[in-house]
Amino acid sequence: MISDAKTKFEGTALGAFRAGLRGEAYAPGEEGYDGARSAWNLAVHQEPALVVMAEDAADVLAAVRFARARGLGVGVMATGHGVGAACDGGVLINTSRMRGVSVDPGSRTARVEAGAKWSDVVPEIQKFGLAGLVGSTTDVGVVGYTMGGGFGWLGRRYGLNSGTMREAEVVTATGELIRASAHENADLFWGLKGGGGNFGIVTSLELDLYPLExxxxxxxxxxxxxxxxxxxxxxxxxxxxxxxxxxxxxxxxxxxxxxxxxxxxxxxxxxxxxxxxxxxxxxxxxxxxxxxxxxxxxxxxxxxxxxxxxxxxxxxxxxxxxxxxxxxxxxxxxxxxxxxxxxxxxxxxxxxxxxxxxxxxxxxxxxxxxxxxxxxxxxxxxxxxxxxxxxxxxxxxxxxxxxxxxxxxxxxxxxxxxxxxxxxxxxxxxxxxAAYPPEDWERLVALKDRYDGENLFRFNRNIAPSPARDGEAAPGAGRRG
Ligand SMILES: Cc1cc2nc3c(=O)[nH]c(=O)nc-3n(C[C@H](O)[C@H](O)[C@H](O)COP(=O)(O)OP(=O)(O)OC[C@H]3O[C@@H](n4cnc5c(N)ncnc54)[C@H](O)[C@@H]3O)c2cc1C
Missing domain, CATH: 3.40.462.20 (Vanillyl-alcohol Oxidase; Chain A, domain 3)
Known part of the structure; x- marks a missing residue:
């Protein structure tokens, strides 16, 4: 067992989990833990039971399954620009190594991995004279930004970046990797367009681009x-x-x-x-x-x-x-x-x-x-x-x-x-x-019931499931200071 971890994992299970990762996992007290849990916003402090530096979608999937099997909540962080609730005692999936970007100039789309920042995307899309709907800074993560809608200096012309989503790959609370689009899991797709990442961990997104230099x-x-x-x-x-x-x-x-x-x-x-x-x-x-x-x-x-x-x-x-x-x-x-x-x-x-x-x-x-x-x-x-x-x-x-x-x-x-x-x-x-119209809120809670009724994904700007199915209260505020 890891003696100084607040949540103790059986040594063999943790060893097997680590062996199956392309990335790394750090428990409290281990070298690498502090760097992996640190957010861009220095006012945020979080003490996860484990931080997983994910290299790919398979690592994200493994981390969600590992957490779920132990009754732990899951948080995800790409940059730490927008931590809604500190991931205290949960499994924090750090996606900052998943920075892949590929562009299809023909269809004017880009596919970005979970940890890509806009600063990774902009140089790649500008090679083709294409633009994405960035916010005020290209230092934020594309996925986190898009999960909350995402608007910036092109917004009044082109709208929210969530409106440019064509497809998402998502690890669900049940530990499956699925696709969501207007044609596949369309209800989930709707919730990803501004639902604050409450319904799963997005491993990649395909986004529409616009010609603009x-x-x-x-x-x-x-x-x-x-x-x-x-x-x-x-x-x-x-x-x-x-x-x-x-x-x-x-x-x-x-x-x-x-x-x-x-x-x-x-x-x-x-x-x-x-x-x-x-x-x-x-x-x-x-x-x-x-x-x-x-x-x-x-x-x-x-x-x-x-x-x-x-x-x-x-x-x-x-x-x-x-x-x-x-x-x-x-x-x-x-x-x-x-x-x-x-x-x-x-x-x-x-x-x-x-x-x-x-x-x-x-x-x-x-x-x-x-x-x-x-x-x-x-x-x-x-x-x-x-x-x-x-x-x-x-x-x-x-x-x-x-x-x-x-x-x-x-x-x-x-x-x-x-x-x-x-x-x-x-x-x-x-x-x-208060961020949503009442009718959207009801639909969001119903979607949470359907995709994450146990509120596995709770370290975020949280939409808790319906009280009848909710074993525990929403975590509310993140810890500060
Ligand atoms: C300096 C600054 C400028 C900003 N400017 C703008 C702006 O102009 N317009 C705008 O709309 N917003 C803006 N924001 C807000 C920012 O877009 C959000 O805070 C966004 O959530 C940050 O995403 P991140 O991945 O960089 O941050 P993180 O803290 O890493 O993630 C924030 C949250 O996003 C969700 N999330 C991240 N990755 C995933 C994933 N793979 N799957 C599911 N959910 C995920 C999680 O809920 C996570 O807690 C700004 C924030 C800052 C600090």
């Missing part, structure tokens, strides 16, 4: 003292835009780090950000003109024509691991009253690195027949606050501030949230439920 995007940074004026003009402007233009307005408190150019380093700003992905990037410049002319000289004008592969520069998300907490609400609209509330609470003295209000609409709200991880489509904007949190005190401080932000903007919210922008303490059952 160049966009017009960037940021206009203004001093924070101009926030009210900037937000009011932004809202009027945003309402006039075609779907080819996705935009956001963000309150930003930059750290004093040398990577940032001097006017931005250590400063507080409000930024109008956007990306035009229509046929001619120059049209994007025309569309931006009312903001440039209406607001006059910004502190920095960083808009321009850029390769699709450089789009990370629009959001400037951190790549190196950080400790962070975030929470999102959906705003009905960005009325002058909503702007006042936002400026009041986020205008000065906010501890957040970023409070971003993203414009929705366009193809994001046209999801007929699909699972909608953006709620009923009544929200015109999402509001996502992110704070740095490197200690339990910082976690508490950021959470308290996010709660205040939610409270003070309550009259402007639809009551919905977005499943991908929720993690840790924020990923309670109530919050996960």
């Amino acid at each position: 160049t966009v017009y995007g960037g940021n206009l940074f203004y001093g924070l003292e101009r926030a009210r004026e900037v937000l009011n003009l932004y809202r009027e402007w945003a309402e006039t835009l075609p779907d080819e233009m996705s935009t956001a307005v963000a309150f930003l408190n930059f750290p004093p780090i040398p990577e940032l150019p001097e006017p931005l380093r250590g400063g507080s700003f409000v930024a109008v950000r956007g990306c035009y992905c229509g046929d001619s990037p120059e049209e994007g410049e025309d569309l931006l003109r009312p903001v440039r002319e209406g607001l006059g000289e910004p502190v920095v004008d960083a808009f321009g024509v850029m390769p699709y592969a450089a789009m990370d520069s629009i959001s400037m998300d951190p790549v190196d691991p950080i400790g962070a907490c975030q929470s999102a609400e959906m705003l009905r609209d960005l009325t002058p009253e909503a702007v006042d509330a936002l400026v009041e609470v986020a205008g000065a003295g906010s501890p957040l690195i970023m409070l971003e209000i993203r414009q929705l609409g366009g193809a994001l709200s046209r999801v007929p027949g699909h699972l909608s991880p953006l709620g009923r489509g009544e929200a015109r904007y999402s509001m996502n606050g992110v704070g740095a949190a490197f200690s339990p005190e910082m976690v508490r401080g950021v959470r308290a501030y996010l709660a205040r932000l939610a409270e003070e903007t309550r009259p402007h919210q639809t009551g919905e949230t977005y499943v991908n922008f929720m993690e840790g303490d924020d990923a309670s059952e109530e919050r996960v439920r």
